[in-house]
Amino acid sequence: xxxxxxxxxxxxxxxxxxxxxxxxxxxxxxxxxxxxxxxxxxxxxxxxxxxxxxxxxxxxxxxxxxxxxxxxxxxxxxxxxxxxxxxxxxxxxxxxxxxxxxxxxxxxxxxxxxxxxxxxxxxxxxxxxxxxxxxxxxxxxxxxxxxxxxxxxxxxxxxxxxxxxxxxxxxxxxxxxxxxxxxxxxxxxxxxxxxxxxxxxxxxxxxxxxxxxxxxxxxxxxxxxxxxxxxxxxxxxxxxxxxxxxxxxxxxxxxxxxxxxxxxxxxxxxxxxxxxxxxxxxxxxxxxxxxxxxxxxxxxxxxxxxxxxxxxxxxxxxxxxxxxxxxxxxxxxxxx
Amino acid sequence: xxxxxxxxxxxxxxxxxxxxxxxxxxxxxxxxxxxxxxxxxxxxxxxxxxxxxxxxxxxxxxxxxxxxxxxxxxxxxxxxxxxxxxxxxxxxxxxxxxxxxxxxxxxxxxxxxxxxxxxxxxxxxxxxxxxxxxxxxxxxxxxxxxxxxxxxxxxxxxxxxxxxxxxxxxxxxxxxxxxxxxxxxxxxxxxxxxxxxxxxxxxxxxxxxxxxxxxxxxxxxxxxxxxxxxxxxxxxxxxxxxxxxxxxxxxxxxxxxxxxxxxxxxxxxxxxxxxxxxxxxxxxxxxxxxxxxxxxxxxxxxxxxxxxxxxxxxxxxxxxxxx
Amino acid sequence: xxxxxxxxxxxxxxxxxxxxxxxxxxxxxxxxxxxxxxxxxxxxxxxxxxxxxxxxxxxxxxxxxxxxxxxxxxxxxxxxxxxxxxxxxxxxxxxxxxxxxxxxxxxxxxxxxxxxxxxxxxxxxxxxxxxxxxxxxxxxxxxxxxxxxxxxxxxxxxxxxxxxxxxxxxxxxxxxxxxxxxxxxxxxxxxxxxxxxxxxxxxxxxxxxxxxxxxxxxxxxxxxxxxxxxxxxxxxxxxxxxxxxxxxxxxxxxxxxxxxxxxxxxxxxxxxxxxxxxxx
Numbered sequence: 001x002x003x004x005x006x007x008x009x010x011x012x013x014x015x016x017x018x019x020x021x022x023x024x025x026x027x028x029x030x031x032x033x034x035x036x037x038x039x040x041x042x043x044x045x046x047x048x049x050x051x052x053x054x055x056x057x058x059x060x061x062x063x064x065x066x067x068x069x070x071x072x073x074x075x076x077x078x079x080x081x082x083x084x085x086x087x088x089x090x091x092x093x094x095x096x097x098x099x100x101x102x103x104x105x106x107x108x109x110x111x112x113x114x115x116x117x118x119x120x121x122x123x124x125x126x127x128x129x130x131x132x133x134x135x136x137x138x139x140x141x142x143x144x145x146x147x148x149x150x151x152x153x154x155x156x157x158x159x160x161x162x163x164x165x166x167x168x169x170x171x172x173x174x175x176x177x178x179x180x181x182x183x184x185x186x187x188x189x190x191x192x193x194x195x196x197x198x199x200x201x202x203x204x205x206x207x208x209x210x211x212x213x214x215x216x217x218x219x220x221x222x223x224x225x226x227x228x229x230x231x232x233x234x235x236x237x238x239x240x241x242x243x244x245x246x247x248x249x250x251x252x253x254x255x256x257x258x259x260x261x262x263x264x265x266x267x268x269x270x271x272x273x274x275x276x277x278x279x280x281x282x283x284x285x286x287x288x289x290x291x292x293x294x295x296x297x298x299x300x301x302x303x304x305x306x307x308x309x310x311x312x313x314x315x316x317x318x319x320x321x322x323x324x325x326x327x328x329x330x331x332x333x334x335x336x
Numbered sequence: 337x338x339x340x341x342x343x344x345x346x347x348x349x350x351x352x353x354x355x356x357x358x359x360x361x362x363x364x365x366x367x368x369x370x371x372x373x374x375x376x377x378x379x380x381x382x383x384x385x386x387x388x389x390x391x392x393x394x395x396x397x398x399x400x401x402x403x404x405x406x407x408x409x410x411x412x413x414x415x416x417x418x419x420x421x422x423x424x425x426x427x428x429x430x431x432x433x434x435x436x437x438x439x440x441x442x443x444x445x446x447x448x449x450x451x452x453x454x455x456x457x458x459x460x461x462x463x464x465x466x467x468x469x470x471x472x473x474x475x476x477x478x479x480x481x482x483x484x485x486x487x488x489x490x491x492x493x494x495x496x497x498x499x500x501x502x503x504x505x506x507x508x509x510x511x512x513x514x515x516x517x518x519x520x521x522x523x524x525x526x527x528x529x530x531x532x533x534x535x536x537x538x539x540x541x542x543x544x545x546x547x548x549x550x551x552x553x554x555x556x557x558x559x560x561x562x563x564x565x566x567x568x569x570x571x572x573x574x575x576x577x578x579x580x581x582x583x584x585x586x587x588x589x590x591x592x593x594x595x596x597x598x599x600x601x602x603x604x605x606x607x608x609x610x611x612x613x614x615x616x617x618x619x620x621x622x623x624x625x626x627x628x629x630x631x632x633x634x635x636x637x638x639x640x641x642x643x644x645x646x647x648x649x650x651x652x653x654x655x656x657x658x659x
Numbered sequence: 660x661x662x663x664x665x666x667x668x669x670x671x672x673x674x675x676x677x678x679x680x681x682x683x684x685x686x687x688x689x690x691x692x693x694x695x696x697x698x699x700x701x702x703x704x705x706x707x708x709x710x711x712x713x714x715x716x717x718x719x720x721x722x723x724x725x726x727x728x729x730x731x732x733x734x735x736x737x738x739x740x741x742x743x744x745x746x747x748x749x750x751x752x753x754x755x756x757x758x759x760x761x762x763x764x765x766x767x768x769x770x771x772x773x774x775x776x777x778x779x780x781x782x783x784x785x786x787x788x789x790x791x792x793x794x795x796x797x798x799x800x801x802x803x804x805x806x807x808x809x810x811x812x813x814x815x816x817x818x819x820x821x822x823x824x825x826x827x828x829x830x831x832x833x834x835x836x837x838x839x840x841x842x843x844x845x846x847x848x849x850x851x852x853x854x855x856x857x858x859x860x861x862x863x864x865x866x867x868x869x870x871x872x873x874x875x876x877x878x879x880x881x882x883x884x885x886x887x888x889x890x891x892x893x894x895x896x897x898x899x900x901x902x903x904x905x906x907x908x909x910x911x912x913x914x915x916x917x918x919x920x921x922x923x924x925x926x927x928x929x930x931x932x933x934x935x936x937x938x939x
Binding site: 364365367368369371372373375376377378379380382383385386389390393440441442443444445447448449451452453461463464465467468470471472473474475476478479483523526530554555556557559560577580581583584585586587610611614615618619631634637638641642644645646648649 | 667668670671674675677678679680681682684685686688689690691692695696743744747748750751752754755756760761762763764765766767768769770771772773774775776777778779781782785786805808809812836837838839841842859862863865866867868869872873893896897900915918919922923926930
C-alpha cells in the first residue's frame with residue numbers, strides 16, 4: 001500500500017516541470033475558433049517563448065460565463081455578449097473580432113448535388129412546414145434538380161452553440177414566424193428534427209441518413225465532402241458560403257460597424273454577401289491585472305500583423321482591411 | 337460497485353505485536369474509532385453537500401415553476417420555459433430497455449458460468465465480461481455511433497413489419513433514438529448484473545441442489561427449481577443497482593439517443609435523457625434561468641438515484657437479515 | 660419434474676444451450692470493442708505520438724505527451740485523496756458498521772456511485788474553481804476522487820469482512836488494542852483485496868471526461884503544477900473528436916487506443932495481483 005502511494009506521489013511531483021519562469025494566460029470559449037486559436041497560440045509561443053497562452057474550447061456560453069466569473073484571463077465567443085451580461089461582467093469588456101466564418105446548409109438527397117434555398121424555404125423546413133423534398137416551394141427554387149418524394153429529416157445541434165446562434169439569427173431576420181414562435185439563442189426549442197452532439201454529430205447524422213438536412217460551419221462540409229446549398233442573399237442572388245462570400249458580407253457590414261464591434265452580419269447587404277455569416281470575438285478587459293492586459297495587447301498586435309494570414313488555410317475568412325484597422329486602434333487602448 | 341474479481345479468503349500471521357496495558361488502550365481505541373467514523377461521515381457529507389449545492393443552484397427554477405417543473409413538457413431556453421418530463425421519460429424508458437436486455441443476458445451468462453462451464457472457461461469468460469465495465473463511456477458512445485446506429489437503422493423496418501401492431505415499434509427508421517440508447521446502456525450494465533448474479537448463485541447450498549439431483553432432475557431443472565429461486569432476492573438487488581448506474585449514464589447515451597425533448601410511444605423515435613441534457617447544454621447555458629433549470633434536472637436525477645438505490649438497499653437489507 | 664423424459668432432456672439441452680449463447684454474446688462484446696478501437700487507432704500510434712506535444716492543425720508530428728502525463732498527475736492525485744478516505748471509511752463499516760449511521764453511509768456511497776459524473780464536475784467547480792478563481796489540476800483531482808471514494812469504500816468493506824474473525828480474536832486475546840489489531844493485522848491481511856479495489860477505481864476514473872471539462876480544463880502545453888490547468892487524455896480525445904479535421908480524428912482514435920490500453924493494463928494488473936493467492 002505504502003509503496004504504491006510513494007509511486008503515485010512521485011508521479012504527481014514529476015509531472016510538474018521545473019521551469020517555472022514561463023508566464024501563462026488562460027482563455028476559454030468558442031469551439032468554432034479553437035483550431036485557429038490553438039494555431040496562433042502555438043506560433044506565438046515560438047515567437048515569444050516566455051509566454052504560454054492556453055485555450056480550452058468549452059463553448060461560447062461557457063466562455064462568457066468563465067470570463068464573467070474571472071476564472072480565465074480572456075474569453076472567446078461566436079455570439080456577442082448582451083448589455084446585461086456586460087454589466088454583470090463589470091462593464092469593462094472589449095469585443096475584438098478575430099476571424100469570420102459561414103454556416104452552410106448541408107444535405108443528403110440521393111441524386112442531387114446542388115441546391116438553392118431562400119430564407120422562407122430554410123425557415124419552412126426548420127419549422128416543420130416543409131416536410132418533403134419535392135415540396136412546391138423547393139421545386140420552384142430548384143427547377144433543374146430532380147427532387148425526390150422523400151421526407152426531410154431535420155438535424156440541428158443538441159448542445160448550445162454559436163453555430164446555432166448564427167443560423168437562427170438569420171432565420172429570425174428572414175422569417176417573422178420563426179422570430180415569433182422560436183426566437184434567438186444558442187439553444188432553442190426546435191419545432192422538429194433531432195439533435196446531434198456538436199458539429200461532428202450533425203455532420204455524421206446528415207452523412208448517414210438519406211433525406212437529411214443540417215447546418216454546420218463551412219469547414220465541416222469541406223472536410224467531410226458533403227454537398228452544401230447556396231442561399232439567396234438580401235440582394236436576391238444565390239451565394240455559396242465560401243470564404244469569398246463571407247468576406248463580402250463582412251465588408252458590407254464594415255461600413256455600419258458599431259464602435260464596440262458587436263454586430264450581426266447575417267443577411268448582410270451587398271451582391272456577393274453570403275447571408276449566414278458571423279464574426280467570432282475575443283473578450284478582453286480594457287484594464288487588465290498583473291500585466292496580463294499588456295500581454296494580451298501584445299498578442300493581439302501580433303495576431304493582426306501575422307496571424308490573420310493563416311486564417312484561410314484553416315477555412316476561416318480573415319478580417320477585411322477596414323475592420324482590421326479599427327480593431328488595431330482599439331487594441332492600443334488596452335492597459336494594465 | 338465495480339464488479340471485482342471474486343474476493344478470496346486471506347490469512348496472515350500476526351506480526352510485530354506488542355501488548356499494551358489497559359487504560360491507554362481504551363483512549364487509543366476511541367480515537368481510532370472517531371477517526372474512521374469521521375472518514376465514513378465524509379461520504380455522507382459529500383452527498384449532503386452535493387444535494388445542497390444542487391438545491392441552492394436550482395432555487396430559481398423551483399420558484400418559477402414549483403413542482404410542475406417535473407411534469408412540464410416544454411423545454412424552451414429562448415423564452416425560459418422549462419419542464420423536465422421528456423427527460424424523465426427518456427431516462428426511464430432507456431433504462432427499462434437496458435434492463436429488459438441485460439438482465440436475461442446477464443443471468444443466463446451467470447448460470448452458464450456457475451453451473452455448466454469448466455472452471456478455466458468460466459474464469460476466462462467471466463473476466464471478459466467484467467472488463468466490459470472498464471471501457472470508458474466515451475469510447476462506447478463512439479462505437480454506438482459508428483456501428484450500432486447503422487445496424488439499428490437496418491433492423492428497424494423489419495421490426496416494424498413483425499411487431500408494428502404495437503405502438504412501440506413504429507415510425508421512421510433513423511437508427512438514433514430510445515432503442516439504440518437502451519442497447520448501449522444494456523452493454524454497460526451487463527457486467528454488473530452478471531457479476532452479482534454469479535456471486536449470488538455461488539452461495540446456493542450444495543445440499544439443496546444434490547437433493548434434487550438425487551430425485552433424477554436434469555441440470556436445467558435444478559437451476560430452475562433451486563438455484564434461481566434461492567438467488568432471486570440477490571438478483572433483484574443486482575437489478576436495482578444496475579438501474580442506478582443506467583440512470584446516470586451520460587456520454588454514451590447522448591451520442592445515440594437523438595437529443596430531442598419529445599415524448600412518444602415509439603422506441604424508434606429520438607428522445608432525451610436527464611444526464612444527456614445536462615451534458616449538452618450546461619456549457620452553453622448563458623441565461624441564469626437556463627442554468628438553474630439544468631441544475632434542477634441534476635437535483636431531480638439525484639432524487640431518482642436516491643430512491644432507486646434506497647429500494648436496492650431495502651431488498652438487500654431484507655435479504656441479509658433472515659440468513 | 661413431470662413430463663416425458665425425452666422432452667425433459669430436450670428442454671434441458673435447449674435451455675443450457677441458451678445460457679451458453681448468452682455467455683458467448685456477453686464475452687464477444689468486449690472483443691468487438693477492443694478490435695474496433697485497435698483497428699481505428701493503431702495506425703497513428705507511434706513513439707513520437709506518445710512523447711511529443713500537440714501541434715496545431717495542418718502540421719504533422721504532433722503527440723499527446725502532455726495529456727498522458729497530465730492524466731497520470733490528475734488521476735494520481737485523485738487516488739492520493741480518494742483511496743485513504745475510501746479505505747478508512749471502509750474500515751469503519753467493516754469494524755464498527757452495524758448501526759443506523761452505517762446504513763446511511765452505505766446508502767450514501769451507493770447514491771454517490773450513481774450520480775452522473777458531470778454533476779460531480781459541477782460540484783467540484785463550485786467547491787474549488789470558483790473560490791480559487793482558477794481552473795486547476797487540483798480541482799480535477801478532487802472531482803475524480805469523489806467518484807473513487809464509494810468504489811474504494813465498498814470494496815474495502817467487502818474484503819475486510821473476509822478476514823477470518825479468528826485472527827482478530829487471537830490478537831485481541833493477546834491484549835493488543837483494537838486499533839492496532841485493525842491497522843497491523845486486519846488491514847494487512849486484506850491489503851491485496853483493498854489494492855485491487857483501489858486500482859479498479861483508478862481504472863474507472865481514468866476514462867472520465869465530463870467531470871474534467873470545468874475543472875482540469877485542458878492545456879496545449881505541459882502542465883505547470885497542481886494549481887494550473889492541465890491536459891488529460893479523455894478531454895483531449897473529446898476535443899479532437901469534435902473538431903472538423905481528419906488528422907485530429909486520427910489522433911483522437913489513437914489516443915482512445917492509448918487510454919483503453921492503460922485502463923485495461925490497470926484492470927489486468929489488479930485482477931492478476933489477486934489471483935496467485937487464490938491458487939494457494
